[in-house]
Amino acid sequence: MNSIAKALLSRPEISALVMLILVIIGFSLYAPQFLTYANMRVTFFAFPELGIVVLGVGILMIAGEFDLSVGSVFALSPLVMVIAVGRWGFDPFVAIAIGFLVALFVGYLNGWITLQFSIPSFVTTLGMMFMVRSVAVVLSGGFPPPFPVDFPIGIFVADLGLFRASMLWFAGFAVVLAVMLHFSNLGNWIYATGGQPQAASDMGINTRRVKLFCFMLCSFLAGFAGMVTTFRLKSALPALGEGVELQAIAAAVIGGTSLMGGIGSVIGFIVGTGLIRVIDNGLVMARIDANWFKFAIGALTILAVILNMWVRRRARAMH
Amino acid sequence: MTTEILHEHAQPKREFVTPSANALIRCEALEKWYGSVHALTGIDFHAEPGEIVGLVGDNGAGKSTLIKILSGAEQQTSGRIFFDGKEVRLTSPKVAMHLGIETIYQYTAMVPQMSIARNMFIGREPLTGFRIGGIGLMDQRAMVEHATRSMTNIDLTRRSPNTTVEELSGGQRQAVAIARAMYFKSKLLILDEPTNHLSVKETNKVLDYVASLKEQGIGSIFISHNLHHIYPIADRIVAMARGAKIADIRKTDTSIDDMTDMIV
Ligand SMILES: Nc1ncnc2c1ncn2[C@@H]1O[C@H](COP(=O)(O)OP(=O)(O)OP(=O)(O)O)[C@@H](O)[C@H]1O
Ligand SMILES: [Mg+2]
Numbered sequence: 001m002n003s004i005a006k007a008l009l010s011r012p013e014i015s016a017l018v019m020l021i022l023v024i025i026g027f028s029l030y031a032p033q034f035l036t037y038a039n040m041r042v043t044f045f046a047f048p049e050l051g052i053v054v055l056g057v058g059i060l061m062i063a064g065e066f067d068l069s070v071g072s073v074f075a076l077s078p079l080v081m082v083i084a085v086g087r088w089g090f091d092p093f094v095a096i097a098i099g100f101l102v103a104l105f106v107g108y109l110n111g112w113i114t115l116q117f118s119i120p121s122f123v124t125t126l127g128m129m130f131m132v133r134s135v136a137v138v139l140s141g142g143f144p145p146p147f148p149v150d151f152p153i154g155i156f157v158a159d160l161g162l163f164r165a166s167m168l169w170f171a172g173f174a175v176v177l178a179v180m181l182h183f184s185n186l187g188n189w190i191y192a193t194g195g196q197p198q199a200a201s202d203m204g205i206n207t208r209r210v211k212l213f214c215f216m217l218c219s220f221l222a223g224f225a226g227m228v229t230t231f232r233l234k235s236a237l238p239a240l241g242e243g244v245e246l247q248a249i250a251a252a253v254i255g256g257t258s259l260m261g262g263i264g265s266v267i268g269f270i271v272g273t274g275l276i277r278v279i280d281n282g283l284v285m286a287r288i289d290a291n292w293f294k295f296a297i298g299a300l301t302i303l304a305v306i307l308n309m310w311v312r313r314r315a316r317a318m319h
Numbered sequence: 320m321t322t323e324i325l326h327e328h329a330q331p332k333r334e335f336v337t338p339s340a341n342a343l344i345r346c347e348a349l350e351k352w353y354g355s356v357h358a359l360t361g362i363d364f365h366a367e368p369g370e371i372v373g374l375v376g377d378n379g380a381g382k383s384t385l386i387k388i389l390s391g392a393e394q395q396t397s398g399r400i401f402f403d404g405k406e407v408r409l410t411s412p413k414v415a416m417h418l419g420i421e422t423i424y425q426y427t428a429m430v431p432q433m434s435i436a437r438n439m440f441i442g443r444e445p446l447t448g449f450r451i452g453g454i455g456l457m458d459q460r461a462m463v464e465h466a467t468r469s470m471t472n473i474d475l476t477r478r479s480p481n482t483t484v485e486e487l488s489g490g491q492r493q494a495v496a497i498a499r500a501m502y503f504k505s506k507l508l509i510l511d512e513p514t515n516h517l518s519v520k521e522t523n524k525v526l527d528y529v530a531s532l533k534e535q536g537i538g539s540i541f542i543s544h545n546l547h548h549i550y551p552i553a554d555r556i557v558a559m560a561r562g563a564k565i566a567d568i569r570k571t572d573t574s575i576d577d578m579t580d581m582i583v
Contacts, residue, residue: 185444195430204413
């Protein structure tokens, strides 16, 4: 009994899951339309676009680094893709590949600068957030480029009823990354690198390579999520994804990811994203002023960290 | 060329113990510069198979620098290292571990947030079949099994191998680090101040483990500020000061009081 309680307590995503269930119950009691098919569609459409970003941001946080530039990559990557077809005449699939390369390049730069100069990634990626956004705005020339008709939009956002194809992409990424993080040796290196970098490198792990990989993975996923949103909107907006970086970090933290590195799980990322999406939608359905959304997310983030600290201390005391 | 540091009480250089023909590890004229800091000024050092060498010296004497070079974490500026009779280039911890040199570092031997089982295998995770470029699925069952068995060796039977290391006491953490070195069948175990911040009881336990390694033929280099900690189990004491060796003497040829006089 004690050991079950302890196992539950020491898993921060469990408390987030309990919170998610309570919030869902609360909203469905308060707003009868909340649990309807039509409304679940709305939440399920929006979920993967944040969720894919959170997967990358969360794994990078486990490795002990931050990425504040994901919101800007979310805009630049699809923008370059659209311009590559519309203005430069590339094949749509080649253009998608170019969009990914842009994202990977920003991720590489984030990692390289951070590691080469040993500066906090918070600073590197804050700078990159402004720079990449600026490039996106300049490239677009102030207004969205024409959206070519021949993109394989269906592959990314086909309407499948309760959800879009993007949900399947999210599920695919989540499964692959969960296996990587929790069951592969690479995952073990990521946790070790974030938890205690000195111990990791003393045991022969190339922590620079591990971090660089996580930076690039994070940026790639942000670009991918931006493409999904762009395909859904059928328009490449230079202002796309503003604020996504903070929502993604909030989601990861709400899901139990440590800001110090070394702690977090894919389940936690999913639950954290779910909480943000459900609260966003639930406030609307409950006819509460939608401007309370940011308040709720902020309060939840603080609460989650306090709760996780308390719970970890309790679990440790419960030998 | 190396600056000779004469020490009032130091043992004359010609009386230093010399390595046998089949020394486990031997290094010649190791020098290390950190920028303008001359951390090692040309040191000869060796350890025989199954021998416990106590390495003592004041803060900043260069003890950690020496063992970081021997464990591949840092590279010497000049000088040569021989392991099992062959000259080796210890370019990374992986290379050293592959040869059988395990190290327990002064501050951070373990990742606190990770379980005992995962800690034991960081960087050397057993994999199940399929892999791409060295990345594959960990054999978690084997990890837990081996960790459990290793934990009985160090009397840590009442803990699950899934316990996170942050839940362990300082002494238990050092014990797990030693168990890790035992599991990987090292030939040489280097311990950098493993008894720092430990209670007397825990210190004695760690000393017992090191002594038991000797019975299995594993040699150790044991670093300490405290001569009294290592004197009981050491076969030989090496003392350092300002980047040089100032004494290298068999325990049978000295007493702890002589030793104290010599190095203080
Ligand atoms: N990474 C480094 N960069 C610059 N100087 C260093 C570095 N590491 C060690 N030193 C210097 O080299 C000298 C030897 O340090 P070392 O850590 O080897 O001493 P130590 O004998 O292990 O001391 P302690 O007992 O305090 O652990 C010191 O003067 C130290 O300041
Ligand atoms: Mg030291």
